[in-house]
Amino acid sequence: MRLLSAxxxxxxxxxxxTATFLPLSELLIRLTPDQPQxxxxxxxxxxxxxxxxxxxxxxxxxxxxxxxxxxLVGVRxxxxxxxxxxxxxxxxxxxxxxxLNAISFHRQGNITxxxxxxxxxxxxxxxxxxxxxxxxxxxxxxxxx
Amino acid sequence: MIGRPTAVALIAAGVVLTATAMVLPWYSTAYxxxxxxxxRAWGTEVVNKPGDWPAGELSPxxxxxxxxxxxxxxxxxxxxxxxLAGAAAQLGAVGITAVLVVSERGHALEQQGDFAIxxxxxxxxxxxxxxxxxxxxxxxxxx
Numbered sequence: 001m002r003l004l005s006a007x008x009x010x011x012x013x014x015x016x017x018t019a020t021f022l023p024l025s026e027l028l029i030r031l032t033p034d035q036p037q038x039x040x041x042x043x044x045x046x047x048x049x050x051x052x053x054x055x056x057x058x059x060x061x062x063x064x065x066x067x068x069x070x071x072l073v074g075v076r077x078x079x080x081x082x083x084x085x086x087x088x089x090x091x092x093x094x095x096x097x098x099x100l101n102a103i104s105f106h107r108q109g110n111i112t113x114x115x116x117x118x119x120x121x122x123x124x125x126x127x128x129x130x131x132x133x134x135x136x137x138x139x140x141x142x143x144x145x
Numbered sequence: 146m147i148g149r150p151t152a153v154a155l156i157a158a159g160v161v162l163t164a165t166a167m168v169l170p171w172y173s174t175a176y177x178x179x180x181x182x183x184x185r186a187w188g189t190e191v192v193n194k195p196g197d198w199p200a201g202e203l204s205p206x207x208x209x210x211x212x213x214x215x216x217x218x219x220x221x222x223x224x225x226x227x228x229l230a231g232a233a234a235q236l237g238a239v240g241i242t243a244v245l246v247v248s249e250r251g252h253a254l255e256q257q258g259d260f261a262i263x264x265x266x267x268x269x270x271x272x273x274x275x276x277x278x279x280x281x282x283x284x285x286x287x288x
Contacts, residue, residue, distance in 0.1 A: 056251025063240025070233075079284055082226070083233040090237025093210035098245065101205035108201030 001143045006075045008138030015131035016068040016088060020044025020061035023122025025099045027106045030114040040106070042099070043124060063091045064128065071135050078144035085135035092132050099125065152282035156228050159276025160218050162268050163235070167208050169265035172246055174258040182258075184249075185265065186211065210238040211269070218276050225283040232280035235273050242269070 020043065027040035038050045044061030047054040067087040074081025099121060107119045147155070166186065173183040181192040186208030191198070214235035221228020246266065253260040 056248050056255065058244045058248035060241060060244055062244055063237060066240060067237050079229065083229055086230040086233035087237035087240075090210060090214060090234035090239075091241055092237075093213065093234070094207065094238035094241035097207065097209050098205045098241065102203060105199070105201040105203045109199035 001141050005081075005138050005142040008134055008141070009071055009075050009081055012085070012088070012131045012135035012138060013068040013072045015127055015134065016064055016071070019124040019127035019131060020064050022124030022127060024060065024095065024124040024128075025103055026118070026120060026122045027103075027110070028118040029110055030116065041122070042102075043122075060091075060095055064088075064095075067091050068131075071138075074139075074142075078139070078142045081135070081142055082139050085132065085139050088128075088132045088135055092128050095128070096125065147278075147282040147285075149283065152279045153222055155275050155279025155282065156218055156221055156232075157279075159232070159272045159274075159279060160215055162272030162275060163211060163215050163218075166265045166269035166272060167211065169268060170263035171207070171242075171265040171269070172249065172260070172262050174249070174253040174260045176256070176258050183263075207242060211235060214238060218280070221280060221283070225280075228276075228280040228283050232273070232277040236277060239269060239273050242266075 023041045023043055025042045028037045029040065030037050040049045041047070042057070042060075044064055045059060047057030067084060067090075070080060070084030070087055072084075074084045103119050103121065107117065110117055110119075169185070171184045171186065173181055175181045178195070179193050180195060183190045183192065184207075187206055189202065189204040191202075214231045217227045217231025217234065219231075221231050246262075250260045252258075
């Protein structure tokens with residue numbers, strides 16, 4: 001059980017860190033009908049519109065990585081694993097709530113420019129949610145419980 | 146060492162501080178022409194919104210994850226593990242809020258806005274740390 005728990009905690013931490021480099025939310029929009037789509041992509045470390053990077057983009061990766069570190073340290077102590085998984089859940093929950101609104105804002109604000117625009121969560125969000133679930137799974141089988 | 150009654154009192158104080166944060170403004174930006182954007186736990190209010198601003202509202206319910214964390218903290222008064230989960234989850238959620246505030250401040254200053262931190266954010270930060278201290282102390286008491 002110790003090996004299984006450690007393996008799951010490692011997997012959860014690795015997934016959480018990977019998620020910060022994947023798109024958390026995406027907006028694909030045609031600014032004029034004859035142009036190709038421009039992508040507006042938010043990751044844990046940058047917000048880009050086409051080739052332009054928002055220099056004040058939020059660094060969501062920082063709290064996500066901090067929670068991932070706590071999850072890793074949890075290999076040694078059950079309570080740290082539990083707290084790390086909870087912190088990861090807090091990060092994921094707040095990010096989800098923020099992005100859900102931001103995505104609907106992007107859609108409403110731009111639907112007149114391009115009725116065929118696509119706005120939604122990126123794979124990073126799903127990986128982050130999966131990481132949270134795996135982390136709690138590891139806590140359940142942790143031998144110090 | 147902090148005894149159990151003190152630890153529980155710290156958790157309760159954290160809950161009260163966080164609950165207060167839920168009704169106070171978190172941060173705001175004032176722009177020329179008496180325009181002000183005020184962000185709270187349950188939405189964003191734009192005072193004197195100009196006609197050429199985007200139609201939709203960028204107005205997330207930041208209070209929702211915080212409310213879940215607070216519910217766990219309250220349960221933590223009786224079940225010590227719930228206190229740890231609540232405090233850690235609230236810390237994680239506040240971490241996302243912190244990086245958002247830094248980003249929003251950058252955008253506000255770039256657009257010549259007058260950015261100000263509200264009491265809600267101060268209460269939220271102090272409430273989170275106080276609750277976390279209490280939650281950790283309660284764990285030690287049980288060990």
